[in-house]
Amino acid sequence: MAMTEERSAMFPGGPGEGMEIIVAGKGDLATEEMVLNIGPQHPSTHGVLRVVITLDGELITAAEPVIGYMHRGFEKLAEARDYRQIIALVNRHDWLSAFGNEVGVALIVEKMLGLEVPPRATWIRMLMAEWNRILNHLMFLGSYGLELGAMTPMFYAFREREEIQALMEAATGGRLHFTYCRPGGLKDDLPKGFLQHSQKLVKLTRHRLLDYAGLLLGNEIFKKRTVGVGVLPGDVAKDYGVTGPILQASGVAEDSRLTEPYLFYDQVEFDVPTGSNGDSFDRFHVLYQRIEQSLRIIEQIHDKIPAGPIIPGKMPKTIKVPEGNYYLRTENSLGECGYYLVSTGDKRPWRMKMRTPSFNNVSMIPYLLPGILVPDLIAVLGSVFFVVGDVDR
Amino acid sequence: MTPEELVAHLQEVDASFVERSDIQFGQASVWIPRDKWVAAGTHLKECGRCKFDMFNFMAGVDWPDDNQIEVVAHLYSVRRQHHLNMKIRVARDDGSVPTLSSVWRGANWHERETWELYGVVFEGHPHLVKLLLPEAFEGFPLRKDFLLMTREAKEWEGREEPGPPDSSPRPGRVPQSSGVSHAGGSGGSSAEAVAPRENEGAP
Amino acid sequence: MILERYFSNVWALFGLKLGAVLIFFLTAPLVIGYVEHKVLAHMQARLGPMEAGRFHGWAQLIADGVKFIQKEDITPSAADKWVFVMAPILVIVPVILIFVVIPFGPGYWAVNLDLGLFFALAISAIGVIGMLMAGWASANKFSLIGAIRGAAQLIAYELPLVLAAAAVAMQAGTLSLVGIVEAQTSYWYVLPQFVGFGIFVTASLAELSRPPFDMPIADSEIIFGHMTEYTGIKFGLFLLSEYAGIVALSGLATVMYLGGWHSILIPGIPAPLWTLAKIGAISFLVIWLRATYPRLREDQLQKMAWKYLIPFALINILLTGVFKVVFK
Numbered sequence: 001m002a003m004t005e006e007r008s009a010m011f012p013g014g015p016g017e018g019m020e021i022i023v024a025g026k027g028d029l030a031t032e033e034m035v036l037n038i039g040p041q042h043p044s045t046h047g048v049l050r051v052v053i054t055l056d057g058e059l060i061t062a063a064e065p066v067i068g069y070m071h072r073g074f075e076k077l078a079e080a081r082d083y084r085q086i087i088a089l090v091n092r093h094d095w096l097s098a099f100g101n102e103v104g105v106a107l108i109v110e111k112m113l114g115l116e117v118p119p120r121a122t123w124i125r126m127l128m129a130e131w132n133r134i135l136n137h138l139m140f141l142g143s144y145g146l147e148l149g150a151m152t153p154m155f156y157a158f159r160e161r162e163e164i165q166a167l168m169e170a171a172t173g174g175r176l177h178f179t180y181c182r183p184g185g186l187k188d189d190l191p192k193g194f195l196q197h198s199q200k201l202v203k204l205t206r207h208r209l210l211d212y213a214g215l216l217l218g219n220e221i222f223k224k225r226t227v228g229v230g231v232l233p234g235d236v237a238k239d240y241g242v243t244g245p246i247l248q249a250s251g252v253a254e255d256s257r258l259t260e261p262y263l264f265y266d267q268v269e270f271d272v273p274t275g276s277n278g279d280s281f282d283r284f285h286v287l288y289q290r291i292e293q294s295l296r297i298i299e300q301i302h303d304k305i306p307a308g309p310i311i312p313g314k315m316p317k318t319i320k321v322p323e324g325n326y327y328l329r330t331e332n333s334l335g336e337c338g339y340y341l342v343s344t345g346d347k348r349p350w351r352m353k354m355r356t357p358s359f360n361n362v363s364m365i366p367y368l369l370p371g372i373l374v375p376d377l378i379a380v381l382g383s384v385f386f387v388v389g390d391v392d393r
Numbered sequence: 394m395t396p397e398e399l400v401a402h403l404q405e406v407d408a409s410f411v412e413r414s415d416i417q418f419g420q421a422s423v424w425i426p427r428d429k430w431v432a433a434g435t436h437l438k439e440c441g442r443c444k445f446d447m448f449n450f451m452a453g454v455d456w457p458d459d460n461q462i463e464v465v466a467h468l469y470s471v472r473r474q475h476h477l478n479m480k481i482r483v484a485r486d487d488g489s490v491p492t493l494s495s496v497w498r499g500a501n502w503h504e505r506e507t508w509e510l511y512g513v514v515f516e517g518h519p520h521l522v523k524l525l526l527p528e529a530f531e532g533f534p535l536r537k538d539f540l541l542m543t544r545e546a547k548e549w550e551g552r553e554e555p556g557p558p559d560s561s562p563r564p565g566r567v568p569q570s571s572g573v574s575h576a577g578g579s580g581g582s583s584a585e586a587v588a589p590r591e592n593e594g595a596p
Numbered sequence: 597m598i599l600e601r602y603f604s605n606v607w608a609l610f611g612l613k614l615g616a617v618l619i620f621f622l623t624a625p626l627v628i629g630y631v632e633h634k635v636l637a638h639m640q641a642r643l644g645p646m647e648a649g650r651f652h653g654w655a656q657l658i659a660d661g662v663k664f665i666q667k668e669d670i671t672p673s674a675a676d677k678w679v680f681v682m683a684p685i686l687v688i689v690p691v692i693l694i695f696v697v698i699p700f701g702p703g704y705w706a707v708n709l710d711l712g713l714f715f716a717l718a719i720s721a722i723g724v725i726g727m728l729m730a731g732w733a734s735a736n737k738f739s740l741i742g743a744i745r746g747a748a749q750l751i752a753y754e755l756p757l758v759l760a761a762a763a764v765a766m767q768a769g770t771l772s773l774v775g776i777v778e779a780q781t782s783y784w785y786v787l788p789q790f791v792g793f794g795i796f797v798t799a800s801l802a803e804l805s806r807p808p809f810d811m812p813i814a815d816s817e818i819i820f821g822h823m824t825e826y827t828g829i830k831f832g833l834f835l836l837s838e839y840a841g842i843v844a845l846s847g848l849a850t851v852m853y854l855g856g857w858h859s860i861l862i863p864g865i866p867a868p869l870w871t872l873a874k875i876g877a878i879s880f881l882v883i884w885l886r887a888t889y890p891r892l893r894e895d896q897l898q899k900m901a902w903k904y905l906i907p908f909a910l911i912n913i914l915l916t917g918v919f920k921v922v923f924k
Contacts, residue, residue, distance in 0.1 A: 036737070068525040075510075076535055080544045111418060149807055149891030155640035215888070221808055222890050238446045238471055241499035254471050325454075326418045327467055327476065340467065342454050353452035355467075360450075363502040375811070375893045392525055 033061060038377070040069050046143065047388030049362070053369065053377070060377065063369035065362055070392040078352040083109050083183050083319045086352065090339075091177040093356055094390040096139055097333040099125075099132040099168075102181035107262055108328040108339045109183040112321045119264075120308040121185035126263045127198070127301045128168065128180065130294045134205065135164050136333035137245075137291045140385050144284060145216050147382040148225055153215050160208055167201055170194060183319055185311040199302055202295050209291060217285060226281040230368055230380035233278060240367070241360035244335025245290060245385060249275035249282040256331035268300045280383035287385070320347045327355075334358055334385055358390035394442065394475055396421035402443070406436060422465075422478035427490065430481060434496045437468060437477065444472045448497035451504060453511040457537045460485050462511050466493060466500070485536075489514040510535040613706045617695050624875075625839035626657040631876075632839075632883045633657075639887040664832030672825050674735035683733060684826070684833040686726030690719045691837050694844040699774045701857045701867035712773035713765055716848055717758055720803065723837070724750045727812070730834075731822035742821025745894055746805060746812030752901040753802035753809075759909035760796040763789060763916045764852045773848075777856030784855035788919065792912045793853045795905050797878070800845035802897070804838060806882055808889040809897060846878035847871075854878075 039050040048069035054062040074093055078086050090105045091098040103125055110117055142157025165175040171190050172180040180187050216222050234250040247254055255272040257265040273289035275282025321343040329338035335357025342351040361384055372380060399421050400414045410433045413424040425433045437445045445468040454463040466479040481490055492515040493500040504515040505524040512533040515521060532539055603609050633656060637644030645653025671680055697712040699705035709715050724747055731743020765771050768779040786793045802809040813821035823834045850856060854874045857867035
């Protein structure tokens with residue numbers, strides 16, 4: 001049957017101005033697909049991520065993330081800096097877990113150089129890395145609730161973050177970008193009273209973590225909004241290279257701290273929590289459990305830190321990594337963060353590829369979004385934990 | 394499988410898969426010829442012993458002296474917990490590599506990024522448009538002949554070791570060891586302390 | 597009405613009553629708004645307004661009002677001008693009119709209508725039209741989505757509201773709000789009709805688009821729903837109508853379920869203060885729910901109204917009818 005179409009302009013100025021209504025005439029009921037642009041400025045995308053979605057009513061039929069709004073050319077910049085200056089650079093792509101990135105760079109340089117790091121420095125690095133992981137996870141715990149409409153967890157999360165940031169500032173001098181690691185060890189030793197403060201903070205954080213379980217995990221409305229929404233099967237996740245809490249929530253217990261222990265992770269006990277369904281609730285729940293596991297690790301580290309130096313005795317004046325290439329990965333808060341370093345024996349890297357977790361996590365959005373409704377879009381996008389600086393570098 | 398076993402296994406399956414191989418710091422890299430690129434990838438993903446189910450990343454490395462660009466695809470197996478670098482060298486001008494996005498979905502975005510930063514075309518890629526750079530950007534930034542203008546304007550000296558580690562500084566005093574360059578440099582100097590340090594064991 | 601003892605001139609009475617209603621309308625929502633700032637803040641481990649007026653920021657909302665008045669009034673160029681301007685008026689006037697019928701104490705009311713309850717519920721339904729007008733006239737996709745969600749939600753929740761109120765009217769035997777309060781001398785209606793009370797409060801939360809039913813103005817998804825394109829005093833009127841709506845519907849709930857001005861336990865406090873205290877308690881509950889719950893999705897909202905609230909409200913009416921016949 002032929003379809004007649006009437007266009008009526010509801011506002012003065014005719015078609016093209018204001019809103020136009022297309023009325024499908026008698027015959028086949030055809031609806032047009034609407035292309036909606038979420039972002040780059042939007043209250044709930046984390047940073048400048050733009051997602052162009054094609055809507056059929058309220059159902060999403062296609063989604064395409066447009067990234068690159070924060071591309072700063074880190075990899076090119078890294079080729080112009082030497083191995084100490086890169087540490088400050090690398091702080092800044094995943095700024096919520098800055099210390100984890102620093103550890104990755106320091107580790108790969110030390111591995112290729114064959115530098116022996118004193119044990120005290122390694123234990124302190126582990127301690128800081130775990131506190132940093134908790135900082136990152138707390139941020140996403142708070143902001144996910146905010147996107148669904150629960151305002152309160154955000155404030156609680158920031159209260160916890162303030163305390164932990166004050167702790168880390170005492171040792172490193174920074175609240176967000178620490179620049180504390182150096183190839184070979186650390187910049188400075190811990191101040192007096194740090195470990196006692198850290199122990200107190202573990203107890204406090206553990207106590208306050210129960211608030212989140214009560215406010216969100218047990219909340220029926222939260223469960224209704226997130227259970228069964230945005231299911232990511234494990235093999236699709238692996239295909240896209242998704243790692244970290246998202247992969248673990250899809251049922252794959254892949255954690256670099258367990259499979260290829262770096263630092264001294266083989267000397268502490270912890271579990272890797274996994275989810276069963278791969279939906280948004282599982283991703284959130286895994287995040288929550290990872291904080292508990294990190295607290296457990298921190299407690300064990302407190303008992304194991306030895307006395308000693310924090311820099312090896314004989315450090316070269318300029319660090320020149322011998323020729324070769326290697327890829328080293330660490331388990332960062334958002335997933336697997338790795339550095340592929342190609343060196344030609346110079347004091348600057350020839351090529352430093354930063355394998356960032358958020359890039360792969362965001363690349364699976366075109367798979368995840370189609371087939372869900374617009375209100376669920378926010379619930380799903382919020383559960384794909386990413387930091388835009390990480391995606392774009 | 395250990396890196397040696399991986400390389401040997403690949404050579405067993407099809408001797409033409411491995412043009413050249415290398416093992417550095419315990420990680421295996423194989424150079425695969427262009428016509429076997431996708432076949433090797435498919436084998437690596439599906440073979441029960443290799444089982445490379447995770448496409449980790451793809452990077453390009455520019456070798457201007459050889460006039461070649463090396464494309465590195467790093468694979469990881471969650472089941473078997475081993476890594477592998479698939480490498481291929483193509484000519485700098487008009488180099489092209491068949492796409493791996495039909496084998497691993499994650500290769501899609503990585504190939505787009507490698508293309509826009511290096512200029513290596515991936516044949517058969519479903520949607521080869523710019524990912525990180527704006528549409529109007531010209532040139533391939535990560536190539537060595539694309540100069541970083543700020544570094545051309547001013548050379549950035551690397552920071553040198555500011556002195557032996559146990560030159561116990563007192564609070565507020567900056568040590569006068571030689572070789573400390575105050576220009577540029579990021580992070581603090583390791584000798585400025587404003588709090589007494591503890592160097593003891595467990596409290 | 598108390599004032600009738602002292603004044604017999606109709607026009608003087610009218611002016612005074614109008615003045616009283618307007619003064620209440622302008623102060624009570626500001627008090628509730630300030631309480632919301634402070635209560636939310638303390639529940640979220642922070643302080644809330646502290647600067648305006650020097651003592652714990654008591655003048656914050658007055659400062660906000662002045663700010664809104666002096667802001668630039670922007671009308672989007674593609675907007676339908678007259679509809680755009682009329683929409684806030686259609687949202688705020690009905691709420692003022694509800695205050696006209698709420699009794700605050702013996703003799704303290706503006707008008708004692710025989711159909712007071714009917715009038716209040718009918719008038720509050722006009723707000724839907726204002727919301728639709730605002731969303732449509734804004735010429736903004738997000739506003740339209742918000743307005744349509746709002747219209748669907750408000751229409752769906754009118755029914756439980758009316759049904760719960762009908763049960764109260766049945767039990768009291770009158771539609772007049774004063775009559776309903778006077779019928780609660782021996783016990784408050786919340787005791788036999790606690791289900792109805794729950795339904796009424798839930799439905800009024802949805803009518804006001806308050807969390808957990810604030811999908812129409814979900815500010816993490818559609819910016820601010822139908823109010824997105826409004827600035828200046830028109831935006832201020834929208835916000836004022838939200839808080840005034842909280843006071844109005846709390847007032848209705850107080851009158852219908854919590855015994856209006858009847859005292860409990862503590863003697864000697866004047867009756868209007870009892871009403872205000874009860875209104876304050878229900879408003880506190882509304883604010884507390886905002887701090888705690890995330891928001892329900894539209895379809896879950898509708899499911900809740902149609903599958904749960906309405907059947908329960910109907911059962912409530914049935915039981916009330918049985919109760920009235922058996923025990924009277």
